[in-house]
Amino acid sequence: MRRAVFLIMVSAVAAGMFSCKKTDAELREEALRADQKITEQSEINKEIRRLKDQLAGAQDDYNRSQIYSQIAGLYDQKGDVNSTMKNAREAIKFQPNEYYSHYILGKAYLDAGRYGESEMELLTSISLKNDFALSHYELGNLYYKKISYSNAISEYKKAVKLDEQCYEAYNNMGVVLGLTGKAKEAVKILNKGIAVKPDFPVFYKNLGIIYDTILKKRNDAVENYNKYLELRPDCPERKTVEAWIELIGR
Amino acid sequence: MKRTIASAFLIVFSSLFLFSQASKIKLAVSMFNDTITRETEQQKAGDYLSAGFEKLYTSGDAFQVREAGAIHKYIENLKSVQLGITDDLLIKGQAEKLLIDYFVFGTVSSMDGKYNVDARVVNIDTWKIVKSFGTTCGSLDEAVEEIRFSLVDNFDQSFIGDRESLMTNSPTIGVFSFKDENPASMKTKYTTVFTEMLNSILGSFQLINTVERTYTKTLIQEKMLEMVGVTENTSTKRKDIMGMQYKMTGGFRVFKDVIVVNYKIERMSDGQIVFLGSRDISSSSCFRRVCESIANTVEDLLGRRIGTLKLASDPSDAEVYIDDEPMGRTPLLIPVQKGKHTLTVKLDGYETSRTSLIIEPQTIIEKNIRLEELSRKLLNEAYNLERKGNAEGAIKVYDEFITKYGDAVEVNEALYRKGHVLIGIKRYGEAVQTFDALVKKYPDALTRAEAYYGLAKAYHGMGDLERARATRNFILQRFGETYTAEEARRNFNW
Numbered sequence: 232m233r234r235a236v237f238l239i240m241v242s243a244v245a246a247g248m249f250s251c252k253k254t255d256a257e258l259r260e261e262a263l264r265a266d267q268k269i270t271e272q273s274e275i276n277k278e279i280r281r282l283k284d285q286l287a288g289a290q291d292d293y294n295r296s297q298i299y300s301q302i303a304g305l306y307d308q309k310g311d312v313n314s315t316m317k318n319a320r321e322a323i324k325f326q327p328n329e330y331y332s333h334y335i336l337g338k339a340y341l342d343a344g345r346y347g348e349s350e351m352e353l354l355t356s357i358s359l360k361n362d363f364a365l366s367h368y369e370l371g372n373l374y375y376k377k378i379s380y381s382n383a384i385s386e387y388k389k390a391v392k393l394d395e396q397c398y399e400a401y402n403n404m405g406v407v408l409g410l411t412g413k414a415k416e417a418v419k420i421l422n423k424g425i426a427v428k429p430d431f432p433v434f435y436k437n438l439g440i441i442y443d444t445i446l447k448k449r450n451d452a453v454e455n456y457n458k459y460l461e462l463r464p465d466c467p468e469r470k471t472v473e474a475w476i477e478l479i480g481r
Numbered sequence: 482m483k484r485t486i487a488s489a490f491l492i493v494f495s496s497l498f499l500f501s502q503a504s505k506i507k508l509a510v511s512m513f514n515d516t517i518t519r520e521t522e523q524q525k526a527g528d529y530l531s532a533g534f535e536k537l538y539t540s541g542d543a544f545q546v547r548e549a550g551a552i553h554k555y556i557e558n559l560k561s562v563q564l565g566i567t568d569d570l571l572i573k574g575q576a577e578k579l580l581i582d583y584f585v586f587g588t589v590s591s592m593d594g595k596y597n598v599d600a601r602v603v604n605i606d607t608w609k610i611v612k613s614f615g616t617t618c619g620s621l622d623e624a625v626e627e628i629r630f631s632l633v634d635n636f637d638q639s640f641i642g643d644r645e646s647l648m649t650n651s652p653t654i655g656v657f658s659f660k661d662e663n664p665a666s667m668k669t670k671y672t673t674v675f676t677e678m679l680n681s682i683l684g685s686f687q688l689i690n691t692v693e694r695t696y697t698k699t700l701i702q703e704k705m706l707e708m709v710g711v712t713e714n715t716s717t718k719r720k721d722i723m724g725m726q727y728k729m730t731g732g733f734r735v736f737k738d739v740i741v742v743n744y745k746i747e748r749m750s751d752g753q754i755v756f757l758g759s760r761d762i763s764s765s766s767c768f769r770r771v772c773e774s775i776a777n778t779v780e781d782l783l784g785r786r787i788g789t790l791k792l793a794s795d796p797s798d799a800e801v802y803i804d805d806e807p808m809g810r811t812p813l814l815i816p817v818q819k820g821k822h823t824l825t826v827k828l829d830g831y832e833t834s835r836t837s838l839i840i841e842p843q844t845i846i847e848k849n850i851r852l853e854e855l856s857r858k859l860l861n862e863a864y865n866l867e868r869k870g871n872a873e874g875a876i877k878v879y880d881e882f883i884t885k886y887g888d889a890v891e892v893n894e895a896l897y898r899k900g901h902v903l904i905g906i907k908r909y910g911e912a913v914q915t916f917d918a919l920v921k922k923y924p925d926a927l928t929r930a931e932a933y934y935g936l937a938k939a940y941h942g943m944g945d946l947e948r949a950r951a952t953r954n955f956i957l958q959r960f961g962e963t964y965t966a967e968e969a970r971r972n973f974n975w
Contacts, residue, residue, distance in 0.1 A: 256777075259770050266770070270761035273739035310662055310734050310743040311759035344747070344754040347924065358958055372711050399709040406706040432667065433707050440704050467658065467673040470516045475704065 296326030330360035364394035398428035432462035513587035598624035599681035610684030662732035688784025799828035909942035
């Protein structure tokens with residue numbers, strides 16, 4: 232009898248162990264959920280949660296729109312395009328005349344490849360506040376993607392005129408000028424960008440490429456490639472840039 | 482007699498030897514890329530791993546291995562293509578001369594005191610990954626042992642047969658570069674490590690094909706000027722990359738207590754983004770798990786939820802819409818979400834074709850749409866009535882044309898004319914509806930500026946000054962340099 236009870240107990244434990252055995256996929260999902268919990272405690276996610284909690288107590292549509300707009304801005308910082316779009320749309324629903332929400336939505340549409348809607352939102356943002364440099368900068372990016380280079384340059388120019396610190400607009404303007412064969416102007420603009428933000432590595436890589444491929448100024452190309460590697464020693468294309476330098480030296 | 486027997490033996494043994502060689506898997510182990518991180522490069526971890534795998538394959542009966550030295554020239558050419566020095570045509574068609582069917586590629590990097598080793602067997606003709614395995618572990622030997630089980634011990638002709646038969650109808654994806662999207666990310670080496678890992682893990686999934694990154698890299702490491710805030714690889718505008726239907730790109734943003742990876746899947750045929758995803762990660766030690774989870778999502782999306790539509794039309798070059806979303810022009814081979822859809826095919830001068838379409842995952846649906854020439858008879862009749870001052874009659878015929886031809890491009894003309902006729906007889910409310918329908922339905926129509934002009938006029942006629950002014954301002958801002966804007970400046974002085 233004792234043996235029978237023992238056997239039953241052993242079988243039950245064994246069966247329990249068997250049924251508890253998780254597949255790799257389940258274990259992976261479990262680990263990912265645990266990781267997700269950790270990420271929820273990050274500052275940016277806590278701030279998003281705090282704002283979402285505030286929505287319940289929002290006094291009016293204007294306030295609600297402001298909160299949605301801030302949430303959209305935080306998702307934009309994270310690069311989460313879907314959540315940015317969703318929250319920016321909500322913000323616009325409650326307050327259609329807020330330039331920032333239109334800007335954020337236009338930027339998200341651009342990231343999502345929805346160019347028509349992006350253009351509409353960015354133009355609306357500009358019509359509501361035409362001295363906001365970032366709307367012009369994003370509109371420049373949109374025109375670049377639509378291969379409308381003269382419009383892109385015009386928007387980048389507006390962006391840097393409105394905000395001299397908008398160094399990314401200098402870079403992108405330099406790229407577009409380079410692409411349209413205006414290499415000397417491109418060099419000038421990229422150097423202006425460097426004056427604003429000397430530690431931004433991409434300027435040097437782009438200058439290197441323009442000197443190397445268009446202006447054929449080998450020394451300047453090498454100097455800029457080296458500066459790029461100095462500022463970004465672990466960049467993904469490290470070996471490639473090193474090989475370009477080597478090729479020039481041959 | 483003896484000589485005859487000896488000859489017979491020789492023939493039999495030679496045949497047996499040749500047969501046994503023919504059934505062997507012919508491959509070569511390429512140099513494992515260790516340049517992703519400086520530590521592995523300095524340790525020459527790539528040399529160590531490739532030598533280790535070459536030895537393993539050589540000792541296995543199932544393989545006929547060509548030494549890496551024998552394929553050196555090919556690898557050198559591949560590198561020069563990757564550096565943008567030569568065209569990728571240089572490596573096309575060279576595979577036959579290598580006398581192998583498969584390459585073993587690999588990458589090794591080190592992060593957080595551990596090695597990330599990923600290896601994959603790649604078909605030399607198609608550049609698709611046939612089998613892959615990756616691991617994150619404490620030593621290179623440990624990595625070789627773990628990978629050996631999958632890529633050496635369990636890699637045989639029967640696996641290849643099953644895998645390659647599945648490949649025929651499966652969608653094909655390529656992993657392109659992930660960018661550093663904020664300054665903190667630029668200080669890390671996450672993007673490269675993650676991209677290589679993802680490429681390898683996607684290659685292990687059965688319902689999708691993955692084009693080996695060593696090949697796709699050949700197309701993205703050219704000397705391209707780098708844009709900020711614009712995520713794209715301009716050199717991938719080519720649409721014929723190894724039958725690749727989708728490309729995956731993404732970016733990293735690093736914050737002090739969280740890493741965010743964003744990714745998107747783009748359809749190569751028309752550049753349409755079919756999926757946008759975002760993941761928060763607590764630390765780089767979770768990368769492999771996150772890659773597996775993302776690969777799962779991709780397989781589910783492309784392998785279980787998407788089929789293919791092969792569409793032709795007579796005449797060709799017609800615009801194609803699925804559920805009112807533009808897809809490109811005929812002839813077209815495009816992936817479409819499984820389920821029921823409305824297929825619209827439009828061409829100027831032809832009746833729009835609207836049919837329903839059922840898409841099954843992993844299936845190719847072929848359709849050939851014959852477009853009927855559109856008759857402008859009704860439109861001309863309406864113009865004549867309008868000219869004769871018969872507004873009511875003209876409106877009736879315009880309506881008939883609009884109903885008959887649905888959303889054919891010419892309908893925008895009918896709507897435009899109808900709107901003006903309605904203004905002429907002071908039916909402003911209906912005019913607003915008509916112009917509104919035009920600008921919504923045909924946002925790119927040549928008549929859209931004029932339609933807004935009509936809209937402003939109709940609002941003004943209704944006494945809605947606020948809207949009339951807003952529409953006028955919109956014309957001046959959006960179509961500032963057009964004749965319509967000039968007209969608006971001249972005539973709308975409210």
